[in-house]
Amino acid sequence: MNRDKHISSAFDRDLETIQAQVVKMGGMVEAAINDAAVALENRDEDLAEQVRRRDKAIDALEADINEEAARLIALRAPTATDLRMVLAVIKISASLERVGDYAKNMAKRTEVLSHLPNIVGSGIALRRMSVAVNRMLQDALDSYIRRDAQLAEDVRQRDLEVDQMYNALFREFLTHMMEDPRNITSCMHLHFIAKNTERMGDHATSIAEQVIYLVTGELPDDARPKSNAVPTAGAESTEV
Secondary structure, eight states, rough: OOOHHHHHHHHHHHHHHHHHHHHHHHHHHHHHHHHHHHHHHHOOOOHHHHHHHHHHHHHHHHHHHHHHHHHHHHHOOOEEEEEEHHHHHHHHHHHHHHHHHHEEEEEHHHHHTTHHHHHHOHHHHHHHHHHHHHHHHHHHHHHHHHTTTHHHHHHHHHHOOOOOOHHHHHHHHHHHHHHOOGGHHHHHHHHHHOOOOHHHHHHHHHHHHHHHHHHHOOOOOOOOOOOOOOOOOOOOOOOO
């Protein structure tokens, strides 16, 4: 085996290891989204606390991925397509970390909401929205593993559905607040959860766009489909 083949083989092995970490991180984030939504629907403070605690492991895994990716660039000096794959790993893991933060914040607000008046149907509606986002994330990661640009484009198109869910929930919460001022605090927390869930969908879409770039060498040149925005405050910071 000549030196170039040896370097290529070593790069492939290292990249496979990092990609396995990304897949593991994706599974952890998917579980966080699901558990946070279940905790919200059931007002389960114990499950919400578990989601919050597990976020540290997601953050640690992202740090490991970044460290390994930096080491791979330094040691293997990848060029062209190989470098694009490493950079995609870094960007995908960053998106996953942000989604994990949003799930953690859903769990934090669940602990507050459990002591506030219940807004009937809100937990079910938000869980339905989180399921749609989780499916987008699963398919985005599957498209990455399979290098499937068509599946990635399908994820992009489905972001519109999540936007529409968010807009409908915003109007529903606004109605509850107008009908009874005692609902305002609960609905404000629920609104931020809905907005953060919509942001999760944006990050799943960003992962899909990275896959398209990875496969084709070009980012999508058309704007992703978006529903007409409702006038809202921006999503909360996910810093804790």
